Amino acid sequence: MRKKRYYLIGIAGVAMASLAGLLKKKGHEVVGSDQDVYPPMSDMLKSLKIPVFKPYNVFHMKRHKPDIVVIGNAIGRGNPELEYVISNGLPYRSMSDILREEFIAWPSKPWRSRQQRKAIVIAGTHGKTTTTAIVAWILETAGFDPSIFVGGFMRNINSTFKLGKGKYVVLEGDEYDTAFFDKGPKFWHYRPFIGLVNNIELDHIDIYKDLDAIKFAFGRFINLIPQNGLLVVSRENQNAYTLSQKMAKSPIATYGVKSGDYKAKNIKFTDGYISFDVHYNGHLPDSKAGVLSDIRTKLIGKYNISNILGAIAIVKFLKIPDVKIKNAIATFEGVKRRQEIIGEKNGITVIDDYAHHPTAVRLTLDAVRQRFPAYAKASADKHKKRRIVCIFEPGSASSKRRVFEKQYIESFKHADLVYLYKPFNAQSLQKRETFNGKYVSQMLHKNGVLASNFENIDKMLFHMKQHVKPRDVICIMSCRGFDGLYKQIWDIL
Template identity: 30%
Template structure:
C-alpha cells in the first residue's frame, strides 16, 4: 500500500494515507515521497472528498473510514484493482509470486531490466537499495503510451512493469488472491509452502490460489518456475497454459523437469556468493552476488530468466549487473556494528525463511557466534501449524532467543509452543531461551554478546523497538568498558 501510494503520487495525484502507525522504514519514506499521513481511521479524513479511496486488505468491514467512503458513495477499490486498472494497462506485467523470496526476486528483476535498458516500472513490498524508492513508473516507450517496435524489449512485449505478487486476499469485499488481478505476461513462482493460515485454512486452499495464478498466465506468456519445489511442479503441470522455463541448482531433485536455467554454487565468503550459470545446458559464465545464501542464488536464477528469456536482456549485461545488486532493506540488512557485535535485521518469519536466512549469515560470518532472535508475529508464525519446522529452523545458529508471541487472541490450544522449541534446541546441545519481553532480550545480548558475534533480529514487524534499544544498550556497554581503568 505504501509503494502504491508513491506510484499514484509520481503519476501526478494528490495522495493521503491512513493507518494506526507509520513505522520505519516505510513511514519516513512516505513522508519523503510527499504523502500526507493521517494517524488512525476517521471519516473526517475523507474531507475534502477524494476521487478514489483504495482500501487495504488489513481493513475490516467495520473500519470507520472505509465504511464512510462506501456508504457515502465515494468510488472505492482494492490495492490490486487500483494497480491493475490505473497503472498496469498498456504495460507488460512481470509478476513474481511464491511463499518465499518475492521481494528480493522482484527487486532483482527490476534491477536487471533497468541495467538492460528496458526502463521498467515496478512496485515492490520492500525498499530496494539500488533504487531511491520501492516503486517507479515505466520510463520506456510503452510507459509513455507510444508503440514499441517488434523485437524490442523481448519480442512483442512492451515496457515491463515488475509487481511483487502477494497471494493474500484482495479486500474484505472481494475474497480473492491479490495476484490473480495483475494480468502477467511473464510470471515467476519461487516456492509454494502453506502460509497465511488466517486466509488459507489448509494446504489445498493455498495450492488452489497458486493454481489460479498459473491459469491466468496467457498462452503467449512465459512462466518461470522452481523445479526443486514439488508443490510448484504439481501446480504448474496441472494448470499452465504458457511456456514454462524451469530453474534449479545443481544437485536438486527437479521432479522430472529439465531446468533450462541452472546454477552451480562456486563458493561463498564474507563478500558474497558465486555460482556458475548454465542456460539450456550451455555454460554462460560465472556470476557473483553480494547477498549471501543459496536461496538468493535461486532468486537470482529466476530474475535472470525473467530478464533474459522474458524481455531479451543479453546475458553479457545480466551477469555483471547482478554483481552490483545490493539487496533490499530488512533482508539480511546490516544495521550496525558496535563493539565488534554485528546486528542484522531480517523480515524472515516462516520457518523455511528463518532457516535460509541463518544459513546465509553463517556463510558470510564464519567466525564468532550467530544469535537468532526471533519474534513470532504473523498469524501463521504464532500458531502451531509449523511447530516441528521451527524446532529445526534454527540449526545454523549458536544461540537462539524467542520473543513473546505477537498475537494474544489465538486460542491456547492453537498457539506455537515456544518452550517446546527451546527444549528441542537445547536437546541438540545449543543455547536457547524463551524471553518474556524485548527488554529481557536486549539485556541478554548486552551481557553475553562478544566481539565477533553476529545477531540476527528476525521479525516481520517493528519488534517492540528492539533495534534502537539494542543499539543504545551496546553503545552504553562500550562506554562503560572504556571508563574501567
C-alpha cells in the same frame, strides 16, 4: 489523463504506501489515513508530500471529497471511514484493482501507447521480494525503464516503487487476500505476461485452511499467463513444479541450483561475494543453449543463487544481453531487512532480516553461516568459535500459532543461541493455539541449542548483554519492525 482524487484507507503499509507513491508520481491527488504511521513508510510518504491523517476519522474524507477510495486489505467492517464510504455509496476499490487499472494494461490490442505495460509478476511463499528486486534492477540497468512495485526497500533505488516509461512493470505478487470484499489473493488481479513461482508451502493459515487451498490460489495464477508469455518455476520445489505441469498454458522455464533449464555450476563462496556459472539448455523456441560465466553477487546463501537463476530465466526471455545481466547482478545491493548487515560493533555483527516462515528462518541461518563460518581459516581467532545468535519474534498470522512449532525447532537448530520473544498481537488467539516459546526453547535445549523465551524486551536485552561476545553474529528475525530492536541492541553492545 484525467487527474483523480484518491483517498487510501490504511495508507501506512508497505504496499499501500507504494501505491500512493505511484499514484502521486502519475499526477493524481493522493491523501490517506491510518491508525498509526511508522518509519520507514512515514518518512517516504512525508518526502512525497502525501498527507496522512491519524487516527481514522470521517471528517478527513468529507473534507477531501475523493473520486475513489482505496481500501487496504487490513481494513474491515467497523472502521469508521469504511462505514462512511459504504453508507454514502462512495466508489471504492482494492489496492490490487488500482494497480492493474492505473499501471498495468493487458495488451489485448496491438501495442500503441507507452501507458500500457506488460506485467512481470514474481510469486512464491518466500524469496519473492528479493527476486522481484533483482529482475527490476536488471531491467533498470539494461535501459528498459520499468515500473516497479516491490514489498521492501530496494537499496539501489532507495524505494519500494518506481514509475517508469517502459512497457514492463515488475511486481511482487502477494498470495494474501485482497480486501474485505475480495478474499482472493492479490496476484490474481495482475494479469501476468511473465510469472515466476519460486516455491509453494503452507502459510497464511488465517486465510488458507491447508496446502491444497494455497495450491489452488497459485494454480489459478499460473493459469492466467498467456500462451505468448512465460512461466518460470523452480524445478527444486516439488509443489511449484508439479502444479506448473498441470496448470500452465504458457511455455515453462525451470531453474534450480542443481537441476532445471537454468542451473548453477562452479559455485564459490568468497569473503564478500558468491560467484558461479549459469548453464541453460535453450529449450524454449527462439533460444539457444549456453553458459553465462562468472556471475558475481553480494547476496549470501544458496537460496539467493536460486533467486538469481529465476531472474536470469526471465531476462534471457526478454533478450537482455549477457554483459548487462552480469553487471546488474554484480551491482545489486539487495533489499533492506533481507539479510541486511546493519554493522559491526565491538566485534559483534548485527543482521536484520524479515524471515518468519520456518523454511525462511532455516535458509537465512544457513546463509549467515556460509557468510560467517564458525571458525576462521587463518587468523588469530581461528580457534574461537563464531556463534550465530538468533532473535525471533513470531509476528505473522502463521508464526504466532502453534502449527509450525516442530518446524521452527528444526530451523533454530542452525543457530548457536536463540532468543524467542512473545508472539505479536496474539490476544485474539486461545492459549492452546498460540506459539509456545517456552516449549520451543525447552526442546532446543534438549537438542543442545541454548535458548531462552522472553515476554519483556528489557529483560531480553539485559540477558543478551551478559551473554553475547566478540565474533558473535546477531540475526534479528521479524516480519515487522520489532519496535526498532536492532537500534536497542546496538546501544548495549
